[in-house]
Each structure stands twice: as C-alpha cells, then as structure tokens.
Amino acid sequence: MSGRKMALGLACLSGQVTWLSALGRQVLTLMVFVSGDQTNQHDRDRHSMANREPPAGSEPAANSAEGSSIPRTAYQELLSSHQAAAGSWDSKEDTSHSASGSAVCNTDLAVEEEVATSTVPASGDPGTNRDDEHESPADPLNPACLVRKDSYKDLKAVRVVAVVFTGRRDRMRILMRYLRRDLRKHGGVVDKIVFALWQYTAKDLAYAKELMSSADGAQGTFEIQDFSEQRWGRTRMDADPTSKRMVQLYQSMNETETVYVKVDDDVVYIAEHAIAELVRERLRQRCLFVSANVVNHAIMSALHQDRGAHRGFWPTEEQQRNPALRLPWAKREDINTSPDFRIERFPASRCVVERWDCAALVHESFLDRAADNTLCVFNFGWHDFNRVGYREHRYIHRSPSINKEYWTQGARWSTNFFAFKVEDLDGVNWSNVHGKGDDEEEFTGPHSERRDRHSCAVGAALVVHFSYGSQEEGLMAYTKLLKRYDKLSRRVSKVWAPGARVESGWLGCPP
Ligand SMILES: *[C@@H]1O[C@H](CO)[C@@H](O)[C@H](O)[C@H]1NC(C)=O
Numbered sequence: 001m002s003g004r005k006m007a008l009g010l011a012c013l014s015g016q017v018t019w020l021s022a023l024g025r026q027v028l029t030l031m032v033f034v035s036g037d038q039t040n041q042h043d044r045d046r047h048s049m050a051n052r053e054p055p056a057g058s059e060p061a062a063n064s065a066e067g068s069s070i071p072r073t074a075y076q077e078l079l080s081s082h083q084a085a086a087g088s089w090d091s092k093e094d095t096s097h098s099a100s101g102s103a104v105c106n107t108d109l110a111v112e113e114e115v116a117t118s119t120v121p122a123s124g125d126p127g128t129n130r131d132d133e134h135e136s137p138a139d140p141l142n143p144a145c146l147v148r149k150d151s152y153k154d155l156k157a158v159r160v161v162a163v164v165f166t167g168r169r170d171r172m173r174i175l176m177r178y179l180r181r182d183l184r185k186h187g188g189v190v191d192k193i194v195f196a197l198w199q200y201t202a203k204d205l206a207y208a209k210e211l212m213s214s215a216d217g218a219q220g221t222f223e224i225q226d227f228s229e230q231r232w233g234r235t236r237m238d239a240d241p242t243s244k245r246m247v248q249l250y251q252s253m254n255e256t257e258t259v260y261v262k263v264d265d266d267v268v269y270i271a272e273h274a275i276a277e278l279v280r281e282r283l284r285q286r287c288l289f290v291s292a293n294v295v296n297h298a299i300m301s302a303l304h305q306d307r308g309a310h311r312g313f314w315p316t317e318e319q320q321r322n323p324a325l326r327l328p329w330a331k332r333e334d335i336n337t338s339p340d341f342r343i344e345r346f347p348a349s350r351c352v353v354e355r356w357d358c359a360a361l362v363h364e365s366f367l368d369r370a371a372d373n374t375l376c377v378f379n380f381g382w383h384d385f386n387r388v389g390y391r392e393h394r395y396i397h398r399s400p401s402i403n404k405e406y407w408t409q410g411a412r413w414s415t416n417f418f419a420f421k422v423e424d425l426d427g428v429n430w431s432n433v434h435g436k437g438d439d440e441e442e443f444t445g446p447h448s449e450r451r452d453r454h455s456c457a458v459g460a461a462l463v464v465h466f467s468y469g470s471q472e473e474g475l476m477a478y479t480k481l482l483k484r485y486d487k488l489s490r491r492v493s494k495v496w497a498p499g500a501r502v503e504s505g506w507l508g509c510p511p
C-alpha cells in the first residue's frame, strides 16, 4: 500500500513540475516533496494503526493526540477520571426499566402530524418537489423525514425468520417491542422468531420462556433453540466442527426458501420497514449478505459521520465533575467535528469499537435525531462492503471461545443485523467457526472471498446496536442510554400495540 501511494505521489510531482515549470523549480520541488511526504506519513500512520495490537485494557486515548507535549484537554481529563472511577464502579444490575428521568423525546408533536399528512417529500426529490411549496429552504443536515406506508404486498409469499442470538433480557425487552411490531400477525413481514439461546442467566431464560407463553408466541411464532454452553459444554478447538454450538446454530437454519435475519440481542431500535427492506435487497440477488444500516458500527459509523449525521455532543460540566450522575450529554454543535471523536472506518477501530464515549456520542446523536425527526440523515442509500475487495483491512482477530488470536486481512464488518439465505452459507469453512466472533470473521472474510460475492448494507434499514463488549462497561456506568432506548421503544409499542395500529407509522415521539 505504501508503495502504491509513493508511486502516486511521484506521478503528481512530475505532473505539477511540468505544469508549473514557469515557477521557481526549487521552491516548487520543496512544496511537492512536503506534500508527498505527508501522504506517506499519513499512510504510515494508518498502517501502524492497523498493525497495532489494540492495547490490553485499552486506554481510550484521543486519536488526535499526535504528541505527548500537547496539553491534556478537558475531555482527556474526563476520560481519565472515568477510567479511575471504572475500577470501583458498582456494577450491580442497574438496568431495570423503571421510569427514566432523562427526556428522550421533547418534540412538538405537531411535527408528526404535519409530516404524516404532507405530500411534500422531505429530502428534496427534484422529480416531485416544488420549491414554492417550501416555507423555508431545506437544510440537508436537518431534513423533515417522511414516513412511508408499506403493505408488504410483494413479500406476502416470502417466509422470513428472525433469529435472535439470545440473550440479555434488559436489552431484549427493548428489541422485542420492535420485533413484535414487525410480526406478520401484526401486519409486518416476520413469520417466526427463533430465540437461539447463546448465553443466559436463569432470569434471562425465564424471560425467554415468558415470551414463549405470550399471545404473540402462539402457533409456533416463537421458538427457543438452545445453543448455550450450559447445554453444549465448552468448545474445544480441535472438536469436530459440526459438534460446535455456533456451527449447530447456523446449521439449524436450514429452510431453503426462507430469508433469515440474524439479530443481536442488543439491537435497541429497528426502523419501520427495515426488515422488509433487507429481505427485498436479498431477493434482488445482488449481494451475498445484506446488512442493516447499523448505528454504532465499526464500518457504518464512519459513513454516518461523513454524512454529518453525528451532532456535536459533549458531557456537561456537571457530568464531567461527577460521572456517576449519568446525565445526558449536551449538544454544542450541529455537527460533530471534534478531533476527540474522529471515527475511523476500520473493523477494530478505537472510535467507535473500543471507546464507550464514541458510542455515547453516536447514541446521543441518534436519540436527538429521533426526537426531531431527522433520522433519515443516517440513510446512505446503499453500501458495498467489498468495493475495495476482500482484504481491505489488516487487523487481529480474536476468538475468545478457544482463547486464540491471529493477524488477518479482510473487509470485515460487524454482523449485528443481516439477512441471508441458507445457500449463502454454502462453502463456509466451519472448522474456523468456534464461537463468538468467528462466524463474523469467516463469513465476511475468507468465505466472501471464496464465493467472490460482495455484501452490502441498505441505508433505509436503520437499526441501533447498543454496545460492543469493550464499550459496555462505560456506557452502563456513565450513561442512562439503555434506559433512554427503553423509553423510546415503549412509545413505539404503544403506537403498534395490536388493534391500535397507526397507519402513518411512527416518527419519533408520538403522544
Ligand atoms: C433442519 O434442522 C433441524 C433442526 O436442527 C433438523 O431437525 C432437521 O432435520 C434439519 N432438516 C434438514 C432437511 O436438514
């Protein structure tokens, strides 16, 4: 890569020398060399970043700190105070769903009515939109997002099964409000939900059973399948691949005509029609795996950032003084331009994957946009994960279930929420799939390359992934974000409660 960049730099240099030959050559050469050198320096930085093993304990140092001589910012102070507190933080379960004090939705509901009845497309489609219908010019970063009706007529004969890797019940309670809305029996597209037990406590199991006996679970609509360690025992690296619980889990999805949607238990928001959009894209046969547009995602958060979707949120003074208060962050700017929160498009990025505070910024932005009905800014349309091929990034893959890690190269993307058919797994090398994370590494890496098929993401299929393992402690200790997502989902379920279906859909903050 370095070599290619270098060659590019030289090509530029000769071009500029020719074009500007009237100018002083010495000065010019100097200029060009400076810029060429920067390019290569940048490349080296990027490379060493990619090659660097994420440090154990991973102190979330700001990416921008280019030298140690730079004085610590207030933000870095905050980080270190959080770091200090994290060691002693009382991690007792504090994710119950009592009424939360934090206000997620403060929108004037007039917005909803207005948009729901409006015929003016928000995002300025030139085909149907006339300027004189706008009271004020549209702001590309603050569009009034439109709700679209969808009868799912084209998906009537398509069987859709959601497979939830189950699960922490404090997150699943949130997830289930959206999945219930999307059930075929409530006018959605999901025929069945499989709760694939992966890791659970006694209370989590009780919750799964409670779901089973609920009205929605009747007629086989819900099913529990047990792939837990309790049932299967610890995975041995040298075990027969088909005896491994992760392999069993995927191989249990064996209906050839079904579109499966894999859902992580900590997905805490699903946009209306998201699942239908994934299924439709899969049926177009253009992509191998079809991902949702995932908020808090190693690859897609960088896309969101570049679209200006993230707002300039910052912990308040009070929160900085006392992180235990878990106060909502405050919006300082329309757009996040802080060098402290620069999100890299990289499978093992620090910001977002390893830093809870980057997740907090992303979540604050999402909730703020949910409240003012501008979530469609996150919609990038369509994204090709493999445009740069199958070996775009170099990183360390960790396989915790066999306690192994190794260098690898791939275009890896987090598989929190994606659609596929059984045939898409043909050719998977199951002997590389031991447990958590290995499915993602194999599917999005070597398997995609062997199949020579690109995977893609659908922008309209917006979902929120609450946390990577490395973000969880900080998010739970210093924010009430999970409670705020819980609150948001309760509003959805009110609107979508069976028999109380609102055809215009839901925009952010219904009454
Ligand atoms: C599909 O998987 C189920 C559950 O693992 C199994 O009982 C069934 O025999 C499988 N069917 C086929 C056709 O492989």
Ligand SMILES: *[C@@H]1O[C@H](CO)[C@@H](O)[C@H](O)[C@H]1NC(C)=O
Binding pocket: 429, 431, 432
């Ligand atoms: C599958 O992976 C194993 C372990 O990495 C390797 O030894 C084997 O050759 C691979 N099989 C195929 C068919 O690529």
